[in-house]
Amino acid sequence: MTASLPPQIQRESKSDQYAPRKEDKFSFGLWTVGNRGRDPFGDFVRPTLNPISTVKMLSQLGAWGINLHDNDLVPIDATLAQRNRIVHEFKQALSDYGMLVPMATTNLFFHPVFKDGAFTCVDPAVRAFALQKTMTAIDLGVELGAATYVFWGGREGVDAEAGKDAVLALKRMRDALNFLCQYVIDKGYTLRFALEPKPNEPRSDTYLPTIGHMLAFIYTLDHPEMVGLNPEVAHEHMAGLNFVHGVAQALEAGKLFHIDLNDQKGPRYDQDFRFGSENIKATFFLVKLLEEKGYTGPRHFDAHCYRTEDEAGVWDFALGCMRTYNMFKEKVRRFSADTEIQALLQELNGGDQTYGGLLSGYTAETMSKLKEAKFDINRLAQRGYYYERLDQLAVEIILGLR
Numbered sequence: 207m208t209a210s211l212p213p214q215i216q217r218e219s220k221s222d223q224y225a226p227r228k229e230d231k232f233s234f235g236l237w238t239v240g241n242r243g244r245d246p247f248g249d250f251v252r253p254t255l256n257p258i259s260t261v262k263m264l265s266q267l268g269a270w271g272i273n274l275h276d277n278d279l280v281p282i283d284a285t286l287a288q289r290n291r292i293v294h295e296f297k298q299a300l301s302d303y304g305m306l307v308p309m310a311t312t313n314l315f316f317h318p319v320f321k322d323g324a325f326t327c328v329d330p331a332v333r334a335f336a337l338q339k340t341m342t343a344i345d346l347g348v349e350l351g352a353a354t355y356v357f358w359g360g361r362e363g364v365d366a367e368a369g370k371d372a373v374l375a376l377k378r379m380r381d382a383l384n385f386l387c388q389y390v391i392d393k394g395y396t397l398r399f400a401l402e403p404k405p406n407e408p409r410s411d412t413y414l415p416t417i418g419h420m421l422a423f424i425y426t427l428d429h430p431e432m433v434g435l436n437p438e439v440a441h442e443h444m445a446g447l448n449f450v451h452g453v454a455q456a457l458e459a460g461k462l463f464h465i466d467l468n469d470q471k472g473p474r475y476d477q478d479f480r481f482g483s484e485n486i487k488a489t490f491f492l493v494k495l496l497e498e499k500g501y502t503g504p505r506h507f508d509a510h511c512y513r514t515e516d517e518a519g520v521w522d523f524a525l526g527c528m529r530t531y532n533m534f535k536e537k538v539r540r541f542s543a544d545t546e547i548q549a550l551l552q553e554l555n556g557g558d559q560t561y562g563g564l565l566s567g568y569t570a571e572t573m574s575k576l577k578e579a580k581f582d583i584n585r586l587a588q589r590g591y592y593y594e595r596l597d598q599l600a601v602e603i604i605l606g607l608r
């Protein structure tokens with residue numbers, strides 16, 4: 207492990223207006239920069255990064271936060287004394303390098319005990335252990351200052367449909383989250399839960415596969431006000447969905463508690479690529495949504511660098527995620543400052559105001575006026591919507607021509 211960042215990365219991390227700063231609220235998981243490149247076909251390609259140096263490196267790069275699973279920091283078989291020493295040293299590093307732990311989570315998928323899932327495993331002993339492990343991990347997260355606690359389903363799902371009752375599985379998931387909400391309340395913690403959907407992988411089908419499924423489920427919980435979403439770019443793209451629309455729905459419902467930023471080449475295995483490395487236009491509209499619609503939470507990168515890279519590549523990757531976010535932020539600013547685009551948008555949304563007053567809700571009056579109204583639908587059908595022009599202007603903004 208190198209003691210500090212390679213010189214060219216140190217220079218680049220501070221070079222220009224896109225350089226990440228603490229107020230940008232960028233965070234990474236220990237498991238993201240710490241990803242060692244093992245995949246189902248090949249072994250580790252990079253050495254272990256120790257959590258203390260990771261805190262230092264990320265801080266030097268301009269990141270604000272570092273997130274973790276319980277076992278990213280404390281090995282699953284650590285004694286209490288070992289656990290306390292590790293946590294103490296980590297807290298010291300956080301304070302030395304001015305870093306926060308905004309979010310924490312539980313690893314409920316790595317150990318073989320979780321091969322059939324955790325909260326939805328058919329074996330009650332595994333479900334009970336999953337609750338116990340999560341309570342302990344919540345205590346750790348709170349001790350480190352986390353305000354958000356993430357639940358990614360991991361292995362909650364099936365390969366063999368015959369083996370599990372899908373309705374019962376949902377009830378078990380609900381029971382677990384209700385139990386843990388009550389635990390947080392009883393402990394007096396101010397922690398919010400953020401549920402992270404994923405359609406498949408590692409199971410062939412995961413329960414609660416998309417933002418929409420998860421959102422509906424939240425409202426069936428005992429404490430829906432404590433529970434929101436942690437949507438991930440790659441996961442919605444795996445399901446072939448429009449991530450921006452999913453995030454907009456969560457945001458509009460007041461449920462965007464956290465976000466996992468990365469990138470993905472369409473519906474295939476979960477790639478967790480560097481933010482903005484693939485879907486340039488979708489990334490632009492995502493940053494536009496987050497920046498303009500009042501999302502104030504962490505900009506968390508749940509991504510990892512290509513398997514081809516050595517440790518320098520890890521820091522290239524991390525800096526790239528943050529710089530790209532800031533570059534898109536600047537593009538978004540240009541879009542909203544572009545007089546031609548704004549004039550076009552105004553014209554587009556203007557339309558015939560005659561009927562505008564009838565659209566603000568049902569009253570006996572609006573109802574009868576609307577029933578009697580005469581519409582020249584052939585004239586209405588003739589208008590053009592200038593979307594070609596507008597979209598081209600958006601492309602020109604993104605490509606740096608405006």
Ligand code: GLT
Pocket residue numbers: 237275311312356357358402438466476508
């Ligand atoms: C795992 C997964 C991610 C989740 C993390 C939180 S762990 O890497 O692929 O999408 O966000 O448990």
Ligand code: MN
Pocket residue numbers: 358402438466508
């Ligand atoms: Mn994720």
Ligand code: MN
Pocket residue numbers: 438440441476477478508
């Ligand atoms: Mn992913």
